[in-house]
Each structure stands twice: as C-alpha cells, then as structure tokens.
Amino acid sequence: MIRGLYDWTLRWSGSKQAPVALGALSFVESSVFPVPADVLFVPMCLARPERAMRYALIATVTSVLGGILGWAIGHWAFHALALPILDFYGKAAAFDALKARTGDAAILTMLVTSGLSHIPPMKVVTILSGVVAFDLKLFIVSAIVARGGRFYLLAWLLRRYGVRIATFFETRFKWIALAVLAVVAVLVALYEVM
Known part of the structure; x- marks a missing residue:
C-alpha cells in the first residue's frame, strides 16, 4: 500500500495540476486532513527542482490560509464542526490534554x-488556537515563520x-523532530526566564 501511494505521488508530482493539488493538500492539512503536504511536496521538488522555491511558496501560503480556517473553526464552530472532526480522527482526548496545558507560550x-x-x-x-482565542495576528505570523521555514528549508x-x-530525512525523521522540539523547548524556557 505504501509503495502504491509513493508511486502515485511520484506520477502526480509531474502533472500540470500538481501545484493546485499541493495547494489544496496544504490547505486542508492545516485544518482538517490527516495527510501532510510533504507526501506531494517532496516528490514535486525532486521531479522539478528548479521549481522547488515556487512550490514552497504555494505550500506556505495555502498552509497558513488553512491554519486560519482551523483557527476560525475552533473559535466560532468548535462544537458544531471541530469536535466531530476530532472524534472522527480519535483525537478528542489528545485535544483535551493539550487544551488543559494552554497559555500563550504553550500555544x-x-x-x-x-x-x-x-x-x-x-x-x-x-x-485549539481558535478555541482559546489565541491572538490571530500572532497566530498568522508564527504560522508563516514555522510553515514557511519548514517548506523553504x-x-x-x-x-x-x-x-x-x-533519504536522510526518511531514516532520521523522529530524531530530527525530537531535536527541533528540544531546541524550541529551550528557547521557550529562556524566553519565560527573561
């Protein structure tokens, strides 16, 4: 199954509609869809490396816009839309645990x-950011920095x-993610001390 998905994304990454599909996937991934945009972004960049920065721009803009939709769902339609989505993906308990630990620094x-x-x-x-009414401007700026930083890098x-x-990222992704998390945790701790 994974090999089939990999082959499908490689074929799709070379099509004329790939940028539109990337934008759509980046948008919905930030608000409701469980599949990360990387499954299309990486093969697209490998297939057309000269367009990688353009793809990063598409993924960043649509991801931030999708994040704003997620914020709006949380802020204005949590019980009607978000809670059923979280229940569907089995993430309601994880969401409640995150909500219990929220403050601006945590968000x-x-x-x-x-x-x-x-x-x-x-x-x-x-x-969650919408549910706790996290400042929308700060939300947008942080989403641009984080998502843009990820896609452009x-x-x-x-x-x-x-x-x-x-290949390097595929084999070491968990360790890289833990290292990034540790660096961010140290920066937040330093920020709170100052």
Missing part, C-alpha cells in the same frame, strides 16, 4: 513545533542534495 510552542515537525498535528493546534535541501537528503 506558540505548539505552533512552531507543529509547523516544523507535525508534532502535535497542525490541525489540532490550529483548532526543505525545498532548498531538496534542490541542493536531491534524493540523498530525502
């Missing part, structure tokens, strides 16, 4: 780690190193 940390490494999932953080690495860097 900001989750936005950054989610934007960079999908831990916790972006859609959970965007909805990945695009640059894929342009420069190609398949070698993709």
Whole structure:
C-alpha cells in the first residue's frame, strides 16, 4: 500500500495540476486532513527542482490560509464542526490534554513545533488556537515563520542534495523532530526566564 501511494505521488508530482493539488493538500492539512503536504511536496521538488522555491511558496501560503480556517473553526464552530472532526480522527482526548496545558507560550510552542515537525498535528493546534482565542495576528505570523521555514528549508535541501537528503530525512525523521522540539523547548524556557 505504501509503495502504491509513493508511486502515485511520484506520477502526480509531474502533472500540470500538481501545484493546485499541493495547494489544496496544504490547505486542508492545516485544518482538517490527516495527510501532510510533504507526501506531494517532496516528490514535486525532486521531479522539478528548479521549481522547488515556487512550490514552497504555494505550500506556505495555502498552509497558513488553512491554519486560519482551523483557527476560525475552533473559535466560532468548535462544537458544531471541530469536535466531530476530532472524534472522527480519535483525537478528542489528545485535544483535551493539550487544551488543559494552554497559555500563550504553550500555544506558540505548539505552533512552531507543529509547523516544523507535525508534532502535535497542525490541525489540532490550529483548532485549539481558535478555541482559546489565541491572538490571530500572532497566530498568522508564527504560522508563516514555522510553515514557511519548514517548506523553504526543505525545498532548498531538496534542490541542493536531491534524493540523498530525502533519504536522510526518511531514516532520521523522529530524531530530527525530537531535536527541533528540544531546541524550541529551550528557547521557550529562556524566553519565560527573561
């Protein structure tokens, strides 16, 4: 099944509609859909490395817009829309646990780690941000920085190193995500001390 999905994304990544599909996937991934945009973004960058930065722009803009939709769902339609979505994905308990630990610093940390490494999932953080009425301007800026940083760095690495860097990330993703989480935790702790 995974090999079939991989082959499908490689075929799709070379099509004329790939940028539109990437934008749609990035948008829904930030608010309601469980599949990260990377499944299309990485093969697209590998297939057309000269367009990697353009793909990063598409993924960043649509991901931030999708995040704003997630924030709006959490803020204005949590019980009608978000709670059924969380129940459907089996994430309601995880959401409640995250909500119990929220404050501005916690939300900001989750936005950054989610934007960079999908831990916790972006859609959970965007909805949670709306539920707790996290400042929308700060939300947008942090989403641009985190998601843009992720997509542009990945695009640059894929342009420069190609398949070698993709293989490196695939085999070490958990360790890289933990390292990013540790760095963000240290930065937040330093921020709170100052």
